[in-house]
């Protein structure tokens with residue numbers, strides 16, 4: 001293991017992954033390294049494999065890694081189950097969050113926080129922490145007693161993800177299109193949320209999958225990656241995102 005690998009929060013080497021059921025290859029040799037405190041952005045055309053990458057990092061069993069390795073803070077996690085990865089500090093905000101009727105957000109978070117901390121978290125402790133985060137994120141206190149994602153509007157789902165991310169204090173947070181379908185206020189919650197979370201956890205590594213340069217205006221971004229056909233084809237800074245917004249991906253697509 002190289003020193004570089006153990007220093008990065010996330011280190012991905014020559015990652016290839018297939019859809020388990022069909023064997024179709026989606027990720028085709030991807031390399032990525034995110035150091036503590038860094039924010040990286042991935043932009044790429046529809047269907048290029050961005051959500052697949054997010055799911056493969058989180059350990060979704062729908063996909064199988066057939067080549068390459070994933071390291072979290074130096075530990076190889078390539079074939080670990082999703083729950084182990086979550087406990088080790090990977091958080092994935094889903095593009096389409098799951099609805100779990102009957103479970104209030106506070107109860108879900110209590111369980112997730114207990115697993116993350118490897119010790120039971122009391123009802124009171126969760127309530128106190130949640131109310132603090134709700135205040136900081138400018139969310140209504142009643143939000144914590146809503147049932148998980150049930151009847152949430154698109155914007156509320158995204159606010160809920162930011163709240164979960166804040167409460168779980170992950171080492172690596174992956175936000176898949178957190179800006180899609182958000183109104184201006186919702187986008188503000190996400191951007192401010194990320195900044196508040198970064199403020200309380202400066203070493204957090206964040207990977208944002210997005211189609212819009214807009215979300216990047218008020219977030220300090222270290223690297224922007226262009227992703228096409230299962231791999232990263234160019235890496236740059238925020239200017240790369242503006243270029244994509246202006247001219248699209250034609251430059252990187254093979255005819």
Ligand SMILES: Nc1ncnc2c1ncn2[C@@H]1O[C@H](COP(=O)(O)OP(=O)(O)OP(=O)(O)O)[C@@H](O)[C@H]1O
Pocket residue numbers: 019026044045046047048049050051052053062
């Ligand atoms: N479980 C699956 N079964 C079959 N095909 C899949 C599965 N998951 C992903 N794919 C295929 O892999 C390709 C990449 O999908 P993915 O959702 O990762 O793209 P994306 O880059 O996130 O796109 P978008 O920008 O539209 O969100 C697509 O062709 C998709 O149909």
Ligand SMILES: [Mg+2]
Pocket residue numbers: 050051052095176
């Ligand atoms: Mg996607």
